[in-house]
Amino acid sequence: MLIHIPSVPLLHRTDIAVVGSGSAGVTAAIAAAREGKRVTLVERYGFLGGTSTGVLDTFYGFYTPGRAARKVVGGVPDDMLRRLYAEKAAFERPNTFGAGTGITYDPETLKWVWEDLATEAGVQLLYHSFCTDVVMDGNKVAGIVTDGKRGLMRIDADVVIDCSGDADVAFRAGVPFERAGEGSAAQTLTTTFRLANVDGERAKQVPRKRLVEMMKEANRSGRYHLPREEGSIHATPVAGVMLAIMTRLDGYDPCDPVSLTAAEIEGRRQVREYVRFLVNEVPGYEQARLVALSTQIGVRETRRIYGEYRLTKEDVTAVRKFGDTIGQCGAPIEDHHGGNDTHWEFLPEGAAYDIPFRSLVPQQAEGLLVAGRCFSATHEAHASCRSMAQCMAMGQAAGVAAAIAAGRDALPRHVDIGQVQQRLVDTGAILYDWQSRDGTE
Ligand SMILES: Cc1cc2nc3c(=O)[nH]c(=O)nc-3n(C[C@H](O)[C@H](O)[C@H](O)COP(=O)(O)OP(=O)(O)OC[C@H]3O[C@@H](n4cnc5c(N)ncnc54)[C@H](O)[C@@H]3O)c2cc1C
CATH class of the missing domain: 3.30.310 (TATA-Binding Protein)
Incomplete structure (x- = not known):
C-alpha cells in the first residue's frame, strides 16, 4: 500500500528523482535523462555541483597517480571537462601529495557548465528544496517529500537516486548505515x-x-x-x-x-x-x-549505507576486480584524521580497482540507488574512493541503471548488469576489461 504523508500535495510524477546535485547527483541526472527518461534533480541550494562548486576547485580521481598515469573516468564528466577547457576555466596540475594529476577549475564557471548540460539533457531542476522524507510503498521507495518556501511537496518516482552525500533518503527509508566515527575516527571537516x-x-x-x-x-x-x-x-x-x-x-x-x-x-x-x-x-x-x-564547511564523510556489497580496504589495496564493475579508482587512501598530519596509503603505480554496482544498491529498500560519498564502503575504502571523479562515475552508473529499471516495473537491484555496463561503455565510461571478468567477484 502506498503511504502518502497526509495533505502533502503532489508536485509531479517522474521516472527518476535524484536527490542532491553534487558530483554524483548531477552526473546521475544527466546520464538518466540522456537515456530518454523524465528526471527531476532536487537540490537544497540554488546551484549545481555540491562540494565541487561550494567548497573546492580540483577534481581528483580522473587519473591514476604516478608516472604511468592512466585515465579511469570518462563519459558525461568528459563533456563537462571539455566545456571548462573551452572557457579557459580549467588546467591540469600535479597533486601536492602525489595522488595523481588533478584538474583545477573555476567553480563559478562549473555551476553554469553543469546547468547547461543538465538542461540540454532535459533534466528538470528543482532548487531550494530540501528532501525531508520518502513516500514508501511497502519496502519500495515510491517518491520523496521536499520542503521549501512553498511548503511540503511530493514527487512520485519509479526510481529514486540518493546523492545527498549524507544518505538522507536511505536514512528515511530505513536502510542500515554506518555513521562516520562509529568504527574508526571520522574524517575531519574543513572550511576552505x-x-x-x-x-x-x-x-x-x-x-x-x-x-x-x-x-x-x-x-x-x-x-x-x-x-x-x-x-x-x-x-x-x-x-x-x-x-x-x-x-x-x-x-x-x-x-x-x-x-x-x-x-x-x-x-x-x-x-x-x-x-x-x-x-x-x-x-x-x-x-x-x-x-x-566555502558556501558551507566541507564535509568528507557522514553516513555510509550498507549495500549489497561493502567495498573494503582489502579490495582497495589488493586492487580487486569485480564482475559487476561500474567504474574504477586508482586514488590512494587519504585519511584526514584528527591531529596535524594526514594518513596516505598508495596502490601499486598505475593500478586501479573496480567499484562494484552492488555497493550502490542499498540493503532492505527497493526502488533506490545510492551514489557518491555515502555509497557502501568501509571508512578506509571510502577514504580512497570519495574523489569527485569516482563520485561522477558512480552517479553515471546509477543514472543508467535507474533508466533501465524505470518504466518497466523492474527493481534497480535486478537490472541486467551486462546491459548497464554496455550502455556505460557506449556512452564513454571507462571500464577496463569488464567483459573478461568472471562471476561477480
Ligand atoms: C575539504 C574537502 C576537500 C576535498 N578535496 C578533494 C579534492 O581536492 N578533490 C576531489 O576530487 N575530492 C575532494 N574531496 C572529496 C569530494 O569533494 C567529495 O567526496 C565529493 O565532492 C562528494 O560528492 P557527492 O556528490 O557525493 O556529494 P556532495 O558534493 O556533498 O553533494 C551532495 C549534494 O546534495 C545536496 N543535499 C544534501 N542533502 C540534501 C537534501 N536532503 N535535499 C536536497 N539536497 C541535499 C547538497 O546541497 C549537495 O549539493 C574533498 C572533500 C572535502 C570535504
Whole structure:
C-alpha cells in the first residue's frame, strides 16, 4: 500500500528523482535523462555541483597517480571537462601529495557548465528544496517529500537516486548505515577559503616543504594556533587568486545542525587565523585579501549505507576486480584524521580497482540507488574512493541503471548488469576489461 504523508500535495510524477546535485547527483541526472527518461534533480541550494562548486576547485580521481598515469573516468564528466577547457576555466596540475594529476577549475564557471548540460539533457531542476522524507510503498521507495518556501511537496518516482552525500533518503527509508566515527575516527571537516591579490610569482618561490616548516615554526612560537600544519594552498584559473585547504575540525557531527553550526563558526575562526599567518609570514601574500569562504564547511564523510556489497580496504589495496564493475579508482587512501598530519596509503603505480554496482544498491529498500560519498564502503575504502571523479562515475552508473529499471516495473537491484555496463561503455565510461571478468567477484 502506498503511504502518502497526509495533505502533502503532489508536485509531479517522474521516472527518476535524484536527490542532491553534487558530483554524483548531477552526473546521475544527466546520464538518466540522456537515456530518454523524465528526471527531476532536487537540490537544497540554488546551484549545481555540491562540494565541487561550494567548497573546492580540483577534481581528483580522473587519473591514476604516478608516472604511468592512466585515465579511469570518462563519459558525461568528459563533456563537462571539455566545456571548462573551452572557457579557459580549467588546467591540469600535479597533486601536492602525489595522488595523481588533478584538474583545477573555476567553480563559478562549473555551476553554469553543469546547468547547461543538465538542461540540454532535459533534466528538470528543482532548487531550494530540501528532501525531508520518502513516500514508501511497502519496502519500495515510491517518491520523496521536499520542503521549501512553498511548503511540503511530493514527487512520485519509479526510481529514486540518493546523492545527498549524507544518505538522507536511505536514512528515511530505513536502510542500515554506518555513521562516520562509529568504527574508526571520522574524517575531519574543513572550511576552505580564497585569497585574492596574491603575488603568484613570489608565492611560488616558497616550496611546499618550506610552507609546512613555517606553519610548524608559527605554532612553536606561540603566536599562531594552526590546527593542521600540512594543508595546501594553490593557484586557480583566476590570476592572483589562491584557494586554501588548511583548516581542520575534529569531533563535530555534520548530521546534527547544532553541532554543524558550532563547526561553521569554528571553521571561520580558523580561517581568520590562517589568513593572518599567510599575510604576516609568507612571501607573496603581504597584500592578499580574503574574498570567499566555502558556501558551507566541507564535509568528507557522514553516513555510509550498507549495500549489497561493502567495498573494503582489502579490495582497495589488493586492487580487486569485480564482475559487476561500474567504474574504477586508482586514488590512494587519504585519511584526514584528527591531529596535524594526514594518513596516505598508495596502490601499486598505475593500478586501479573496480567499484562494484552492488555497493550502490542499498540493503532492505527497493526502488533506490545510492551514489557518491555515502555509497557502501568501509571508512578506509571510502577514504580512497570519495574523489569527485569516482563520485561522477558512480552517479553515471546509477543514472543508467535507474533508466533501465524505470518504466518497466523492474527493481534497480535486478537490472541486467551486462546491459548497464554496455550502455556505460557506449556512452564513454571507462571500464577496463569488464567483459573478461568472471562471476561477480
Ligand atoms: C575539504 C574537502 C576537500 C576535498 N578535496 C578533494 C579534492 O581536492 N578533490 C576531489 O576530487 N575530492 C575532494 N574531496 C572529496 C569530494 O569533494 C567529495 O567526496 C565529493 O565532492 C562528494 O560528492 P557527492 O556528490 O557525493 O556529494 P556532495 O558534493 O556533498 O553533494 C551532495 C549534494 O546534495 C545536496 N543535499 C544534501 N542533502 C540534501 C537534501 N536532503 N535535499 C536536497 N539536497 C541535499 C547538497 O546541497 C549537495 O549539493 C574533498 C572533500 C572535502 C570535504
